[in-house]
Amino acid sequence: MSTFKYVAKNKDSRTVAGKIAAESKAAVIEELRKREFVIISIDEIKEAVTNQKAFRSKKVKADEIVIFSRQLATMVDAGIPIMQGIDALQEQVTHPTFKKVLINIRDDIQHGNSLSAAFAKHPAVFDSLYVNMIKVGETGGVLSKILDRISSYFEKTLRLKRKVQSALIYPIVVVCMAIIITTILLVKVVPTFAGIYASFNRELPAMTRLLIAISDILRHYLLFLIGGVIAIAAGLKQWHKTPQGALIIDRSVLRLPIFGDLLRKVAISRFSRTLATLIQSGVPILESLEIVGKTIGNRLLELVVEDVKTSVREGESLAAPLSKSGVFPPMVTRMIGIGEKSGQMEKMLLKIAEFYDDQVDAAVDGLTSIIEPLIIGFLGIVIGFIVIALFLPIITITQIL
Secondary structure (H helix, E strand, C coil): EEEEEEEECCCCCCCCEEEEEEHHHHHHHHHHHHHHCEEEEEEEEEHHHHHHHHHHHCCCCHHHHHHHHHHHHHHHHHHCHHHHHHHHHHHHHHCCCHHHHHHHHHHHHHHCCCHHHHHHCCCCCCCCCHHHHHHHHHHHHHHHHHHHHHHHHHHHHHHHHHHHHHHHHHHHHHHHHHHHHHHHHHHHHHHHHHHHHCCCCCCHCCCCHHHHHCCCCCCHHHHHHHHHHHHHHHHHHHHHHHHHHHHHHHHHHCCCCCCHHHHHHHHHHHHHHHHHHHHHCCCCCHHHHHHHHHCCHHHHHHHHHHHHHHHHHCCCCCCCHHHHHHHCCHHHHHHHHHHHHHHHHHHHHHHHHHHHHHHHHHHHHHHHHHHHHHHEEEEHHHHHHHHHHHHHHHHHHHCCC
């Protein structure tokens, strides 16, 4: 999206000037005609291209959006006009990308656009869930309430995400450090011992020969191995961008021995909370399911949501396709079925989300307690093997002598 400056005449024949963020010059002309302006000139601001690159390069963190939503809700609730509220908030924001986004939103509102329409022009910052909830808040006159609800939703989602990250980061860091240390031992230390043992003119123990063979392979083919790992990772990343690849990889992730169950619980919690928040805010059910499918972050679950949409469109229930998917446990589908029949869908979904939040907490704690001794045990075996293999020839020779 680019920014254009224009000069035009309004209904009173007064010359007015301003800026509009739009996809093209044609879109600017269309917007000005809607305002019944007589266009004098339209020019693209070249700096906007640089700014747009900055939008892509410096991602706005979820924390920034949560704080912004909370503060804007407070201002709207206090009766402060939207434009003044956003203007005040953009002065406080330190993140350069977010600041520019808010300035553009303020300008759009000043030129007659609705808040949701202004947000919709920045999908990298405000996703479809955010925009649709704001649209409902504007229509129903409950914008401050909706902004509070958005803030609560993002806070809980962010807290859940950080808990999962904390459970994954520790073992990943430890394993990476172990791989680096082991590689250094095999590439630098083992060859030194191999040179010493070569002068013994004796047959080395099988364990030592195996260790030296592994060391030789790593020394000669280390760069090829690293390149192969990078190539495989890049290939999987590209494959994940295809519908078939995303489906196979995402299904496999949910079936992982230790982490699969945790990620499944996170996905169910996110599905339930997102759908509950949208329904609670007054977003139509089909539109809510459309948004949930886009934001759930798993291709397999996205297809399940597509089946649910088809079922609802044909007048059937949500629970049946969820039950057939095999992803959602019977408890979840039963609670959703009860929610449909009782007219308390959003309450049931929130209860499911809260239940699985607790389940994720327990799973993270359990995962940490299981993984730590496993990693320590694995490292002990690897380092122990290297040490024994290195000193076994010395012990053998000492016994002979």
